[in-house]
Amino acid sequence: MSRIQSTFATLKQQGKTALIPYITAGDPHPKHTVNLMHTLVKHGADMIELGVPFSDPMADGPVIQRASERALVHKVGLTAVLDMVKTFRQTDQKTPIILMGYANPIEAIGATVFADRAKAADVDGIITVDYPPEECGGFVKELRARDIDPVFLLSPTTEPKRVEIIVNQASGFVYYVSLKGVTGAANLNIEEVSERVASIRKQTNLPVGVGFGIRDAATAKATAAIADAVVVGSRMVQTIEASNDDNLLDNVATLMTELKTAVDAAKK
C-alpha cells in the first residue's frame, strides 16, 4: 500500500477528512520551502501538494502564477524540487508528498529518469496538469511500476464516460476541481460540488479530493463534509505572499490551524 493509500485508510477509520495544503516550491524563496513543509505538517497537513514552478502555468490564476515567478527568479526547477523533498524526508518519513506541475519539465528529463528520481526522493504522487490520460499512458506505467500514485483531475465538465477512463488510470485519489476556470477563481457552489462528488463515487472507490475555490474555514468545513480530502491552494499562497521572512511560518501556522479546526469539525 502506498503512503497516500495508507494515509487515507487511517483517516477513514478515524472518520476524518484529509487536509492538503498546496505551496509552490521555492516561494517566496527556496530557503523557506522545507521549513514551510514541516510547519504545514505540524499544524495539521495530512499530505502536502508541492507545486513545481513552470514558466508557462496555463491552468493557474494570477496568485499561483506569481508564486511560480518568485520561485523562478531563484531558478527552482524540477531537480531542485526533488532535492527539497529529499531534505524534507530526512526528518519526516510519514507525510505523503504530491508534486503538482506541468508536463514539459518532466519531458525535459524523460519519463523513466524522472520516475527514478522521484522514487529516489521518496515522492508519493504526481499531478501533471497538462497530461490527460490519453496522452500519458507510458508515464503512468513508469510511476505505477515504482509505487508512485498518478493523481488525475476531474472537472465540472468531465462526462461520466471520461470519468471512467480517468479513474482507471488514477491511483491514490482523484482530485475534483470544483470550478470552471483557473486556480484562485471565484467561490465554489457547494451543492453542485456535492452532487458531482456523489456521482464520481458511483464510478470509483478511490478517495475523492476537492480543490479550487476553498479559501476559508467555512468553505473548508463545507467541503470536508462531502470529500475525502480538502485542498487549499491560492489562499495558502496569498498568505505566503503577504508575509515577510519574520512572520512567514507564524502566518502559515495560523491559517493551517484555522483550516484544520474547520475540517475536523465537519460532520460526515
Added chain:
Amino acid sequence: MQLYDMPDARGHFGQYGGTFVAETLVEALEELRVMYEKYRHDPEFLAEYHYDLKHFVGRPSPIYHAKRLSDKVGGAQIYLKREDLNHTGAHKINNTIGQALLAKRMGKPRVIAETGAGQHGVATATIAARLGLECVVYMGSEDVKRQAPNVFRMKLLGATVVPVESGSKTLKDALNEAMRDWVTNVHNTFYIIGTVAGPHPYPMMVRDFQAVIGDEAKVQMMEMVGHQPDAVVACVGGGSNAMGIFYPYIDVPNVRLIGVEAAGHGIETGMHAAPLTANSPVGVLHGNRTYLMQDADGQIIETHSVSAGLDYPGVGPEHAWLKDIKRAEYVAITDDEAMAAFHNLCRTEGIIPALESSHALAYAEKLAKTMSKDQIILVNLSGRGDKDINTVAKLANITL
C-alpha cells in the same frame, strides 16, 4: 489523390501534436473537434467561407513574377504569392474567417484571440465586427508598446485589447492568458488561435483554412508557366502561412518545401526563434508536443527576432513532423539578412513586405543564386510591411 493523411484522429503527427491540456479544457476541445468534423466538408459552410474570402478578403490573391528582383539576384525566377494584398494585410484573415464562421454555428457570441505583432488580433477583430461578435484580444504588454498602431486598429474595430503582464509579456504569455479566459468562459466563448499550434484540432483546422493559399497557387502556377515551382519558400513563426502553402504540395513530387525561421542575432548566440533549425529539444507547450526552445529544467526561454510575428519559442507540430520525415527543409535567416531583403524588395519591386515575410525573401535570394534561370521559386509573401515601418525607422535611428 491525397496520400498524405496526417494527423491521426487524436491530432498526432507521429510523436508530435496531441491534446496536452488541463482536464477543464478537454470537453471544450471535444466539442470543437466534433463541430469542426461536422462542418469541414459541409457545402453550405464552405460556400459561406469562400464567399467571404472572395468578396471580403479579395481572393484569390495574385501570383506575381518579381522579374527585377530575380534579375538583380541572378539565378532562379522568384514568384510571389501575394497574401499582402488581402484585406487587413496578411494571410491571417483566411483563418479567422473560418473559425469565426464556426463560432457562429456553435452559437458562441464571444470570440477571443492571442496576438504578437497584432496581425492576428486585427484579423480577428475585423471578422468579429463583420459578424457582430464580441471580441477580446490578449497581447503581451511588451508587444502592446511595440505595436501601438495595431492596438489602435483593433480598438477602432470594436475589440477590447487586454495587455498581458505575466511571464515574458510577449506572444506565448498572451496565448497562456487566452487559454485561461477560455477555460473560464467556455460556455459562450470561442478561442480563435492564430497559427497551426495549440491542442488538436487547432493545428489541423488552421492548416485547412490556410490551405486556400496553396490550392490557389497550384492552379495559378499552371496558368502562368504550365508547371509547378521547383521550390516553395515560406516564413515560419507558428507556421500557419507555411502550412497553408505547403499542404497542397506535400504529395506533389519534386517540389521542395522550405520553411524559414528567425535566426535573430544568429543561431549560435542563442538569441533566435528557430527551434527546428537549432534542433531544440522536443517538449510540451500550449497543448501540443513539438520542438521547443527551453532550458535544462524544461522552462521555456525567451526568444528573439526583429519580427514580432516570428517571436515564438515553439512551432506547429506538423512542421516538426515534416522536418523529421524530411518532406520539408527548415533554415533560418538573421535579423540583418531579413532587413536587407526587406529593403531590396521595396526598391526593386515597389512592394513593402512584412518583416516576417522578409525572412522568406532573404532565403529565396540565397537559394536562387544556386539555381538556374529557368527554375522557379515561389515565395509566400505572407503580409505587407506597413505595420513594420516604425520598427524599420527605429533601426535606422529615424523618428517618424
